[in-house]
Amino acid sequence: MRNICMKVSYDGSGFNGFQSQPKGRTVQDEIEKAIKHLTGEPIVIIGSGRTDAGVHAMGQVFNFHTASTIPTERWAIALNTRLPKDIVIRDAWDVPDAFHSRRSAKRKTYRYSIDIGKFPDVFARAYRFHHPTKLNIEAMAEGLSYLIGTHDFTSYTSIHSTKPHHIRTVYEAYFEKEGQAVHMYITGNGFLYNMVRVIMGTLLWVGQGKLKPEDMKLILEGKSRSLAGPTAMPHGLTLVDVEYGDAAVEPAEATDHDDDE
Structure with a gap:
């Protein structure tokens, strides 16, 4: 075999x-x-x-x-x-x-994409969540930075998660602008059920001024899903890459992990 x-x-x-x-x-x-x-x-x-x-x-x-x-x-x-x-x-x-x-798997990278144009890009509408009102992307990026590191992400996962614990490590997380789209990239050793979408839903509250960037840290420390924002729509989320860190199990040209978004 x-x-x-x-x-x-x-x-x-x-x-x-x-x-x-x-x-x-x-x-x-x-x-x-x-x-x-x-x-x-x-x-x-x-x-x-x-x-x-x-x-x-x-x-x-x-x-x-x-x-x-x-x-x-x-x-x-x-x-x-x-x-x-x-x-x-x-x-x-x-x-x-x-x-x-x-x-x-050693590392996984997800991207969540938001269309911030007044009108949605018709050709990208299946892959970006359209948010026509102004967002403070700088505040969202600051809020996201509080999640980098090893934490208990209970606040940022679905109440239906069946995992024995919610400790995960986020290696890097940042925003990138492309035309009228803004992409959030997040890389970690694994992601809990709906974790990226709950993070984004909460960051949208930060971008709208409903929360301060530092509230992301307080929500994390509170370890309760009720503290965080809504779960963002699924169509804006893309699994970008899965890395294994061993040339023996990767294509030659490619440079406790249990997600599930």
Whole structure:
């Protein structure tokens, strides 16, 4: 048996999330159907993490064990011809038998995008949350800085989180402007259920002047979801990249982790 790892991009607009669900279309189901059509094997893939309904991915990672002899370099092309147009396999490579795309992950990066134009960009409306009134981006960036480091993120996760603890490390977090869009990038060792969206929903209150930047720290220390702002809309969120920090399990050109947005 071989252990093959793949990087996949998908437009989450038409999916009920990445992970298989009792009802609704999912990315995992579509990929598994394509693999079965290609090899005849009823394979269950292992994702690096879940993404919620409507959330997108540029660099989701998954792995699976297969008895197929298809050359590794042919897998992406072969699957892409069998996948719907809103899913694209970007790369495939062999990994050690013990590699697990979720447990082996070291860093994950998400992006949340806001359209701050008076009118939304019609071509980006599926990937940015439109906020037509003025936001204080500098105050939002200051508030975001209080979340960098290792903290208990109970205040910034869903009350439905089932994790035994909410301690996570955020390595870096910042805002970047692109035309009438503002992107928040956040990299950590893992993200709790709805964590990035709750952070953004709270930062929007900071941007609107409803909270001060330093309130982000007070909310964090309060360890209660009731202190934070609303959960931001899913369509503005994209899983950008998953990193493993070991050349043995990454494509040559690529430079307790349990999210789930």
